[in-house]
Amino acid sequence: MITRSGYVFSSLFIEPTKDQKVIENKFFRLLVPRNSVATIDDDGGTIKIADSVIEFAVAELPIKVDNEEDYLKIYKLILSEYLPDDNSDIIIANSRMIGSGMRESKDNVHSFSILLISTKNQYLFKLSSRDRRQMISFKDEVTQIAKSLVETGEIYVSEDGSRKNIGLAAMLHANEGGFLSIGKSE
DSSP states (O other), X not given: OEEXXXXXXXXXXXXXXXXXXXXXXXXXXXXEETTSEEEEOSSEEEEEETTEEEEEEEEEOSSOOOSHHHHHHXXXXXXXXXXXXXXXXXXXXXXXXXXXXXXXXXXXXEEEEEEEEESSEEEEEEEEESOHHHHHHHHXXXXXXXXXXXXXXOOOOOTTSOOOSOHHHHHHHHOTTOOOTTSOOO
């Protein structure tokens, strides 16, 4: 536990239960259901639960965060942007990570996305389904997985230092519909 500027921050590694397993890369670790098929690499990965797939990705933090005051500015920005929206939920993953959850429907595809922002990176968890009931039933699973995220070290930067499509940008670019699922619903 680290205390700075009157704020207490901790990174607690929660041990998996008998129904969970750990997956991790050089940026973070997650607890996922033991019966899921999970693949992970440095950009992110997928978690298959029943016939649903949760995609997750990591990307560079676009804003410079050097201290707790900067982090609190981001927190207030997310609160002001998402709290008034009926489709959004503010999620506190741990003491260094805040985010928002959004439910959205477009072209008969329903999705639930969680954007987590820490002082190091951004993380996006996205569940999409053609069946709205299925999306809602797995929403709690996505939230639980996202809340288990603990950063283990590095800040995400592209290997050659260029700003190519990586992490979140690659995932969002892959969606030819071009809508940003973490944005406000129209």
